[in-house]
Amino acid sequence: MSNEKNMVNIYLYGKQYKVPGDLTIMTAMEYAGYTLKRGCGCRHGFCGACATIYRIKGDNELKTCLACQTQVQEGMYIASIPFFPTDKRTYDIGEIKPTEQIMMELYPEIYSCIGCNACTKACTQSLNVMQYIAYAQRGEFEKCAEESFDCVSCGCCSVRCPAGISHPMVGLLARRLTGKYIAPETEHLKNRVEEINKGEFDSLIEQVMQKPITEMKELYNTRDIEK
Amino acid sequence: MFTPEMLESVAKVEATRKERMATEPRRMTAEEKDELLKKFHPDYRAEGFATIQIGPNKGEKVPLELGNLLHSNSRLLGEKIDLDKVDYDVDVLVIGGGGAGSSAAIEADNAGANVMIVTKLRIGDANTMMAEGGIQAADKENDSPVQHYLDAFGGGHFAARPELLRRLVMEAPDAIKWLNDLGVMFDKDADGRMVTTHGGGTSRKRMHACKDYSGAEIMRTLRDEVINRKIPVVEFTSAVELIKDENGRVAGAVLQNMETDEYLVARAKTVIIATGGAGRLHYQGFPTSNHYGATADGLILGYRAGAPLLYQDTIQYHPTGVAYPSQIFGALVTEKVRSIGAMLVNKDGVAYAHPLETRDVSASAIIRECAEGRGVETPLGSGVWLDTPMIEILHGEGTIEKRIPAMMRMYLNYGIDMRKVPILVYPTLHYQNGGLEIGGEGFTKTIDNLLVAGEAVGGIHGRNRLMGNSLLDIIVFGRNAGKAAAAKAKVVKLGKMNLDHIEAYAKELKAAGIETNDVSPLLLPKYARKER
Numbered sequence: 048m049s050n051e052k053n054m055v056n057i058y059l060y061g062k063q064y065k066v067p068g069d070l071t072i073m074t075a076m077e078y079a080g081y082t083l084k085r086g087c088g089c090r091h092g093f094c095g096a097c098a099t100i101y102r103i104k105g106d107n108e109l110k111t112c113l114a115c116q117t118q119v120q121e122g123m124y125i126a127s128i129p130f131f132p133t134d135k136r137t138y139d140i141g142e143i144k145p146t147e148q149i150m151m152e153l154y155p156e157i158y159s160c161i162g163c164n165a166c167t168k169a170c171t172q173s174l175n176v177m178q179y180i181a182y183a184q185r186g187e188f189e190k191c192a193e194e195s196f197d198c199v200s201c202g203c204c205s206v207r208c209p210a211g212i213s214h215p216m217v218g219l220l221a222r223r224l225t226g227k228y229i230a231p232e233t234e235h236l237k238n239r240v241e242e243i244n245k246g247e248f249d250s251l252i253e254q255v256m257q258k259p260i261t262e263m264k265e266l267y268n269t270r271d272i273e274k
Numbered sequence: 275m276f277t278p279e280m281l282e283s284v285a286k287v288e289a290t291r292k293e294r295m296a297t298e299p300r301r302m303t304a305e306e307k308d309e310l311l312k313k314f315h316p317d318y319r320a321e322g323f324a325t326i327q328i329g330p331n332k333g334e335k336v337p338l339e340l341g342n343l344l345h346s347n348s349r350l351l352g353e354k355i356d357l358d359k360v361d362y363d364v365d366v367l368v369i370g371g372g373g374a375g376s377s378a379a380i381e382a383d384n385a386g387a388n389v390m391i392v393t394k395l396r397i398g399d400a401n402t403m404m405a406e407g408g409i410q411a412a413d414k415e416n417d418s419p420v421q422h423y424l425d426a427f428g429g430g431h432f433a434a435r436p437e438l439l440r441r442l443v444m445e446a447p448d449a450i451k452w453l454n455d456l457g458v459m460f461d462k463d464a465d466g467r468m469v470t471t472h473g474g475g476t477s478r479k480r481m482h483a484c485k486d487y488s489g490a491e492i493m494r495t496l497r498d499e500v501i502n503r504k505i506p507v508v509e510f511t512s513a514v515e516l517i518k519d520e521n522g523r524v525a526g527a528v529l530q531n532m533e534t535d536e537y538l539v540a541r542a543k544t545v546i547i548a549t550g551g552a553g554r555l556h557y558q559g560f561p562t563s564n565h566y567g568a569t570a571d572g573l574i575l576g577y578r579a580g581a582p583l584l585y586q587d588t589i590q591y592h593p594t595g596v597a598y599p600s601q602i603f604g605a606l607v608t609e610k611v612r613s614i615g616a617m618l619v620n621k622d623g624v625a626y627a628h629p630l631e632t633r634d635v636s637a638s639a640i641i642r643e644c645a646e647g648r649g650v651e652t653p654l655g656s657g658v659w660l661d662t663p664m665i666e667i668l669h670g671e672g673t674i675e676k677r678i679p680a681m682m683r684m685y686l687n688y689g690i691d692m693r694k695v696p697i698l699v700y701p702t703l704h705y706q707n708g709g710l711e712i713g714g715e716g717f718t719k720t721i722d723n724l725l726v727a728g729e730a731v732g733g734i735h736g737r738n739r740l741m742g743n744s745l746l747d748i749i750v751f752g753r754n755a756g757k758a759a760a761a762k763a764k765v766v767k768l769g770k771m772n773l774d775h776i777e778a779y780a781k782e783l784k785a786a787g788i789e790t791n792d793v794s795p796l797l798l799p800k801y802a803r804k805e806r
């Protein structure tokens with residue numbers, strides 16, 4: 048396992064622990080004896096449950112990260128942010144329309160952005176957060192959706208925002224509007240759903256369900272595969 | 275970064291790249307596949323399995339770790355739970371806030387039922403959030419549900435329940451449409467045509483994706499919809515046992531607050547188990563791609579209440595888990611990396627198999643390469659190369675960033691640029707093919723008022739599942755379960771609640787000679803290191 052040389056000192060909520068230097072913050076907490084209940088979801092960088100704030104001893108910059116995706120360092124002072132009160136507004140996706148108005152109604156605080164860029168600096172996914180908020184302000188939802196697509200809703204940006212904006216919620220609204228209303232409709236999907244509803248595949252599927260396994264094996268092993 | 279031995283091997287991979295790219299590796303014959311599986315697939319390793327001693331599947335094979343949980347007592351044995359003090363009283367209780375549970379809740383709400391979700395962590399802290407590659411549906415002109423059926427049936431070794439598989443493929447296009455209408459951003463071209471690719475074992479390009487955040491995009495949209503509908507979600511609360519009434523029908527569940535340990539009683543006319551998979555049981559010591567709460571709880575709850583399992587002995591090891599660096603050991607490298615062109619290559623630079631064989635075959639072939647000394651050594655074991663720079667050569671620079679940004683980011687965190695160098699992979703415990711047995715409507719076959727949806731179900735895919743068919747099944751069967759549970763709730767009259775089946779189970783264990791102090795469900799894996 049880890050020899051003495053590779054150990055580093057970290058500070059979990061201010062208390063010192065010696066842990067192997069190749070661990071992530073999350074596995075280091077477990078190494079230190081914590082049984083995680085909060086602040087731990089997917090463990091692989093997708094769910095945003097493990098938002099964490101840290102400072103390296105002697106450095107004055109506060110950094111934000113995902114505990115499951117970040118390796119420990121000597122002198123790391125660590126506090127997790129397992130919950131942050133971002134503010135999600137509710138709406139009926141079938142009723143709203145992708146107009147500039149809708150952001151004004153649901154998330155008016157985005158117009159108080161002072162352009163400090165703290166959100167972008169805090170983003171654990173290296174997204175251009177200030178930019179996607181700007182797109183939202185201008186009603187350019189498709190661009191906002193694209194720019195915010197990799198957001199894991201960890202909330203680290205919102206923690207740092209002087210305007211109290213709930214960035215991940217804004218991006219989410221823009222993406223739902225884009226997916227439902229702005230992206231072009233899919234003709235072949237609509238057609239196939241109709242064909243199935245009309246029963247066009249019913250007898251074919253019945254037939255294949257009735258076939259003996261030997262015949263199915265033959266069909267499967269000799270089926271043509273699209274290049 | 276890479277060790278000198280790794281770099282030496284990378285040079286070989288680079289040296290053979292041009293030649294490899296000019297030819298497509300041969301696909302294995304059916305006989306070759308059979309032999310490979312028998313020799314190298316973990317499902318065939320007898321030491322990894324136990325025999326179930328009690329209950330409806332008595333005498334059948336089960337992974338050791340799951341067997342231990344089945345052979346444990348209830349957490350509630352000997353506890354005094356006052357079932358007359360009801361904390362939540364609903365029509366439909368959904369256990370598990372992943373994709374299946376959320377879809378079910380939305381449809382139950384839509385049908386006018388009073389529905390509630392209870393979930394162990396937060397809603398969306400679930401395997402669904404992590405799915406990268408995509409979701410299948412036969413919606414293109416050259417494809418059909420019948421073709422989809424054939425691929426899935428063959429890929430699952432002809433063991434899927436035809437009635438379930440029929441629903442899966444026939445309702446697939448509508449599932450995609452439903453998601454699209456909720457605002458899920460599928461990859462489309464300028465005319466609105468879906469961008470679709472192959473997955474392992476598909477005969478048509480029918481994998482729909484949302485970059486490589488397919489599951490995340492679906493999950494966050496469903497979660498948003500659940501919240502918009504004001505469906506109550508009780509987070510950090512686990513179901514620890516089902517409750518029955520005097521007629522043996524399910525009537526609710528005992529819950530436990532994960533933070534305070536307090537027990538709570540939920541009464542419900544119908545209950546949907548949507549608790550997902552079991553990766554965190556680490557069968558045979560494998561690392562896992564699954565989320566923290568994937569501990570097979572639903573299987574335990576259901577089995578203790580008397581619902582049978584199906585195919586509990588078949589596990590999917592995803593061929594490409596991260597083998598290096600150690601910090602992300604076991605994390606998933608999506609199949610899409612191979613769908614869009616990367617080959618599997620051994621230490622000597624040889625593409626030893628077709629990159630898009632089904633998962634069980636592909637995983638077995640990697641295990642073989644490593645077992646026979648053609649793998650690259652890593653600090654935690656060994657692995658083979660996934661030749662990612664091929665993607666940029668095939669489809670142009672920038673493809674990796676555009677199509678698989680999550681993968682690129684995960685590796686860049688540790689200084690590995692997959693656009694320029696290949697990456698090391700080894701199979702990771704990924705998916706539970708088996709689970710609780712259901713009929714076409716989603717109800718268990720033996721216990722009234724109890725439904726199961728999602729990864730906790732066994733039989734939809736048979737003994738192996740194709741990529742993209744699980745995201746599909748959680749939507750199709752999640753929605754159906756929600757509708758069916760809501761309809762059933764209208765006619766259910768509940769009797770008096772009891773937990774008698776817990777005592778009965780304990781007696782059966784004793785009678786089978788099993789003395790145990792262990793309790794189940796597990797709820798969370800035991801990762802905390804304790805020095806003494």
Ligand SMILES: Cc1cc2nc3c(=O)[nH]c(=O)nc-3n(C[C@H](O)[C@H](O)[C@H](O)COP(=O)(O)OP(=O)(O)OC[C@H]3O[C@@H](n4cnc5c(N)ncnc54)[C@H](O)[C@@H]3O)c2cc1C
Nearest residue numbers: 370372374394400401402407408513550728729742744745
């Ligand atoms: C990394 C990864 C990548 C994948 N990629 C793909 C892909 O590309 N395509 C595809 O089709 N499939 C993919 N899969 C498989 C697919 O994502 C899952 O099988 C599917 O999402 C499972 O959905 P579910 O709703 O059944 O379970 P989950 O989404 O896991 O949800 C289960 C929920 O139940 C909760 N829970 C568990 N126990 C309890 C309890 N006792 N009480 C209360 N709540 C409980 C859990 O915390 C969780 O929130 C992938 C899986 C993983 C892990």
Ligand code: SF4
Nearest residue numbers: 170198199201202204
């Ligand atoms: S934009 Fe999303 S990923 Fe980035 S910090 Fe904010 S919530 Fe986290």
Ligand code: SF4
Nearest residue numbers: 160161163164166208
């Ligand atoms: S942190 Fe807030 S105020 Fe500053 S740029 Fe970002 S959104 Fe604007």
Ligand code: FES
Nearest residue numbers: 088089090095115
């Ligand atoms: S635990 Fe999900 S992002 Fe870290």
